[in-house]
Amino acid sequence: MNIYSFDLNLLRVLDALLRERNVSRAAERLSLSQPAVSNALNRLRELLDDPLLVRVGRAMQPTPRALSLEAPIRDALQQIEHTLNAGDFFDPATSRQRFVIAVTDYVELICMPPLMAHLAKVAPGVQLGIEHLTPSLPAAALDNGEIDLAVGRFLDVPTRFHSRRWASETLQVALRKQHPLIDGELDLTTFLRLRHLWVHGGQTRGMVDQWLEDHDLARGVVYTTPNYLQAAHIVASSDLAAVLPTGLARHFAGLLPLQLFDLPFDLGTFQLDIVSVAQRERDAALQWLIGEIMAIQSQGSRGV
Structure with a gap:
């Protein structure tokens, strides 16, 4: 041919x-x-x-x-x-471009409200579509253009993608106020006595349970859910405990009768990244959006 x-x-x-x-x-x-x-x-x-x-x-x-x-x-x-x-001028004030981003419900709750409020002022015609993010990087969807960005915790990012550090996060334990097993600080013995809710997000083993297993310990997980947004409400109205990202835990502690505790062992921090296809590094519109998402996180960090 x-x-x-x-x-x-x-x-x-x-x-x-x-x-x-x-x-x-x-x-x-x-x-x-x-x-x-x-x-x-x-x-x-x-x-x-x-x-x-x-x-x-x-x-x-x-x-x-x-x-x-x-x-x-x-x-x-x-x-x-x-x-x-490549290299095209992008005018956010007049653009009507639609971007599709894959995120967890946690990232959506923390990032998207302030981002949309900002876009309403500087880019009122820009549209965002959100897709649910599974634990693994949605490589095929990024490759074929079904999504433009993925924001989350990724352990292995292939070299054909570009990854930017968006946030560092820690974990905290959320319990309802007046919980019958808590009087003062939360120590490891009490933590292990609690009945736990685990937000699995599609994973088979989380950071907490991996640490416990490495130290020949185990907690009692009696309820699992894929959804962070429901977890805090369930904890607030039961005697279950949930380990949540600190930003999310603090958000819900301002809305619900929750008390927060540091984990009684050190897991350090985990990282959240923005991932895009490397060949779109000269896509002016996409790079603008990435910059806006990065700025939202920077402003949030300064406000903590």
Whole structure:
């Protein structure tokens, strides 16, 4: 096939069809008519000598040939876009760009309210979409452009990504006020006697339980949840204890009848990072957003 005679716009259509698996939704994504997308699909089928997408019931399923093309075409289109956008001037005051960020509920609660309040003043047209962050880095979603940034604790970041330190955090124990087992400070013996709520976040072993296991100790976890935001409310109305990030614990202690204690052993700090695809380091819009998120954290740290 002669690449110089191939209409590269057809690759955008194929990418949209493989994302949406639906002609109408692909047309909407591309701001084209449905007949135009159907005609483009027919041209692709003829040029590539493959049906590419076939109807199975009410859905369209890609053929093996289409699946083999999906990642290379998407990577090529993104590389072209990033190259053309490199160094572009970005005006936040007039932009209507939408960014998608993967975060935990903890980061969303601490970071997003002040960030959105700030953006309302300096970039009122900018939109944010939030995706739930699992314990592992969403590498595939970053690679294919489904998300722009991930903010969280990542133990291993591949070299094709760029990572910036966003925050250092510690842990504290949250208990309801007038808890029957607490009189004064929280020592290790009392900590181990408590009935614990654990926010697992998709992990199989957290920092606390790893430390306890290393010292031949164990606590009694009787309730697990993936959600930090519900944990504080449950603790405030029960005799359960929860180990929470300090920023989140302090936030809820100002809203709920909670008392906070330092852990009776030293776990040090853990780090939260902002991760993006390294090839977008010259994406002016994305770098602006990263700077705004970094500034929000800096202002919050000065206010503590």
